[in-house]
Amino acid sequence: DYSVHELLKIDPKYRSIGILADRTGAGPQIFAADEAVKATNTEVCMIECPRDTEGGAGHGCLIVFGAEDVSDARRAVEVALSFVGKHFGDVYGNSAGHLEFQYTARASYCLEKAFGAVVGKAFGITVGAPSGIGIVLADTASKTATIDPIAIATPGNGGTSFSNEVNFFFTGDSGAVRQAIIGAREVGKQLLKALEPSEPLESGTVPYI
Amino acid sequence: DYSVHELLKIDPKYRSIGILADRTGAGPQIFAADEAVKATNTEVCMIECPRDTEGGAGHGCLIVFGAEDVSDARRAVEVALSFVGKHFGDVYGNSAGHLEFQYTARASYCLEKAFGAVVGKAFGITVGAPSGIGIVLADTASKTATIDPIAIATPGNGGTSFSNEVNFFFTGDSGAVRQAIIGAREVGKQLLKALEPSEPLESGTVPYI
Amino acid sequence: DYSVHELLKIDPKYRSIGILADRTGAGPQIFAADEAVKATNTEVCMIECPRDTEGGAGHGCLIVFGAEDVSDARRAVEVALSFVGKHFGDVYGNSAGHLEFQYTARASYCLEKAFGAVVGKAFGITVGAPSGIGIVLADTASKTATIDPIAIATPGNGGTSFSNEVNFFFTGDSGAVRQAIIGAREVGKQLLKALEPSEPLESGTVPYI
Numbered sequence: 001d002y003s004v005h006e007l008l009k010i011d012p013k014y015r016s017i018g019i020l021a022d023r024t025g026a027g028p029q030i031f032a033a034d035e036a037v038k039a040t041n042t043e044v045c046m047i048e049c050p051r052d053t054e055g056g057a058g059h060g061c062l063i064v065f066g067a068e069d070v071s072d073a074r075r076a077v078e079v080a081l082s083f084v085g086k087h088f089g090d091v092y093g094n095s096a097g098h099l100e101f102q103y104t105a106r107a108s109y110c111l112e113k114a115f116g117a118v119v120g121k122a123f124g125i126t127v128g129a130p131s132g133i134g135i136v137l138a139d140t141a142s143k144t145a146t147i148d149p150i151a152i153a154t155p156g157n158g159g160t161s162f163s164n165e166v167n168f169f170f171t172g173d174s175g176a177v178r179q180a181i182i183g184a185r186e187v188g189k190q191l192l193k194a195l196e197p198s199e200p201l202e203s204g205t206v207p208y209i
Numbered sequence: 210d211y212s213v214h215e216l217l218k219i220d221p222k223y224r225s226i227g228i229l230a231d232r233t234g235a236g237p238q239i240f241a242a243d244e245a246v247k248a249t250n251t252e253v254c255m256i257e258c259p260r261d262t263e264g265g266a267g268h269g270c271l272i273v274f275g276a277e278d279v280s281d282a283r284r285a286v287e288v289a290l291s292f293v294g295k296h297f298g299d300v301y302g303n304s305a306g307h308l309e310f311q312y313t314a315r316a317s318y319c320l321e322k323a324f325g326a327v328v329g330k331a332f333g334i335t336v337g338a339p340s341g342i343g344i345v346l347a348d349t350a351s352k353t354a355t356i357d358p359i360a361i362a363t364p365g366n367g368g369t370s371f372s373n374e375v376n377f378f379f380t381g382d383s384g385a386v387r388q389a390i391i392g393a394r395e396v397g398k399q400l401l402k403a404l405e406p407s408e409p410l411e412s413g414t415v416p417y418i
Numbered sequence: 419d420y421s422v423h424e425l426l427k428i429d430p431k432y433r434s435i436g437i438l439a440d441r442t443g444a445g446p447q448i449f450a451a452d453e454a455v456k457a458t459n460t461e462v463c464m465i466e467c468p469r470d471t472e473g474g475a476g477h478g479c480l481i482v483f484g485a486e487d488v489s490d491a492r493r494a495v496e497v498a499l500s501f502v503g504k505h506f507g508d509v510y511g512n513s514a515g516h517l518e519f520q521y522t523a524r525a526s527y528c529l530e531k532a533f534g535a536v537v538g539k540a541f542g543i544t545v546g547a548p549s550g551i552g553i554v555l556a557d558t559a560s561k562t563a564t565i566d567p568i569a570i571a572t573p574g575n576g577g578t579s580f581s582n583e584v585n586f587f588f589t590g591d592s593g594a595v596r597q598a599i600i601g602a603r604e605v606g607k608q609l610l611k612a613l614e615p616s617e618p619l620e621s622g623t624v625p626y627i
Contacts, residue, residue: 023306048363050364050372062344135482156579163470164480216570217570232548269548269573
């Protein structure tokens with residue numbers, strides 16, 4: 001409806017919208033939506049991250065695609081859903097907290113809007129919860145390879161929704177971004193495992209980085 | 210105590226306060242408090258909605274009534290409590306999320322303060338969690354009948370406390386407001402049921418709209 | 419890494435940092451960190467309180483100590499950890515909510531930074547969740563003894579992270595601060611117990627106030 005469009009501040013030229021919402025995870029959905037933006041004639045109008053994960057330490061996600069044509073909006077949601085599994089590949093959790101790593105060789109407009117990524121350049125993120133682990137991940141990533149830091153989001157600095165995470169966003173040479181993530185992932189898995197040694201710490205899908 | 214009054218910015222003329230607080234639900238308590246304001250010589254001094262629901266996707270609530278007389282403050286809390294059950298009548302939840310619908314033929318000062326309702330006019334709200342469902346509810350409500358939208362609250366726009374909800378507030382002709390809610394409720398129950406088909410999706414009390 | 423330091427706005431003179439992070443509890447960790455600051459050559463650079471407690475009504479915590487020397491940073495974390503148990507001594511919880519009371523005869527820089535305590539003076543806090551209980555605690559504390567209120571934090575006023583708590587911070591004569599807390603504790607335990615009469619309401623460690 002037009003009045004709802006207006007209240008949501010969605011450009012009126014987008015007569016159709018596609019909606020992707022979940023309770024657990026924001027990074028996987030946002031990276032998947034970036035693939036959808038690359039593959040379809042749509043724009044991401046809205047990305048918001050509630051404090052959720054059903055009692056966990058992180059976020060849920062609400063992403064709205066705008067399209068002039070209803071078939072484009074539908075296609076964007078389909079493409080995004082097809083990539084969500086891949087982008088849960090480097091998400092690791094136990095009852096103490098969680099880790100998330102994401103990487104793309106070429107960021108597009110959704111990652112620019114969400115995290116300040118540079119369009120067309122490699123982009124990576126490290127996420128650690130509880131938040132202390134996230135600081136160590138950021139430090140490890142930037143010591144592992146020569147990357148260009150974009151921002152750090154902490155529980156109270158506005159980049160998160162008071163979640164118990166520290167998130168680090170960076171760009172740079174594609175090989176360096178990957179290397180930084182791999183270094184941080186190794187350290188992060190050791191730290192989170194140490195908090196709950198008796199629990200397995202495995203990705204729910206297949207690691208892709 | 211007076212210094213506490215002052216820190217809470219409660220008008221000193223209210224020598225007594227009545228407190229209504231809970232971990233699960235804000236809409237039912239706020240609508241119930243509106244009935245209490247109509248029925249007693251009190252004012253609502255404070256309405257705040259923590260991010261709570263004990264791990265769920267929504268809010269808890271803190272409502273403070275101010276009264277010049279202690280018996281008025283007590284009476285306001287009693288009246289509000291007597292209406293809470295009614296206003297849980299159109300709250301539906303399963304492990305995927307929740308829906309809430311509220312309606313009054315004549316809003317009073319508590320709904321004005323909380324949601325921008327117009328005093329003396331019909332007022333309705335639709336709430337959907339996860340937040341994507343809430344957008345569909347808002348769209349359905351405004352397509353079902355000719356209503357006057359007041360606002361939409363999304364996870365990150367300040368109208369919620371980073372909860373995983375989208376809430377739609379509207380006024381209009383009393384029949385139209387009810388019709389809009391009934392239309393949205395039908396669609397919402399189908400959507401939320403589809404996310405957890407094996408679970409029942411029923412109100413804990415008796416639907417009143 | 420220096421770039422991470424910079425993004426976190428940590429003074430570059432602190433070449434080492436010590437990190438204390440948790441999912442459940444902020445008050446105990448902050449009071450314990452205050453002891454660490456008194457005992458070591460460090461400063462608290464960062465205190466942030468995510469909305470956490472693993473589905474409960476309160477906060478988690480992230481504290482970063484800055485030190486010129488790595489051994490000072492490590493020592494600060496060790497001292498803080500050694501005091502965390504003590505400061506869980508007056509934390510009481512059941513499935514309805516929780517209470518927390520903290521007291522120090524002489525506040526230092528960490529409590530000043532976190533809560534506005536006056537360095538060198540007695541300082542106390544009362545915390546009640548759900549938030550309605552916290553208002554009663556504040557009122558009881560300030561009626562029990564002559565104290566100087568510093569601030570009240572409520573779910574939506576910026577002093578909490580949308581947690582379902584009301585927190586009261588006060589200074590004053592050391593005996594009065596203790597007396598105010600003891601009075602509030604007695605009332606708070608009765609109220610929270612009344613919400614879940616069948617559950618025990620005991621501290622996980624040993625009460626110290």
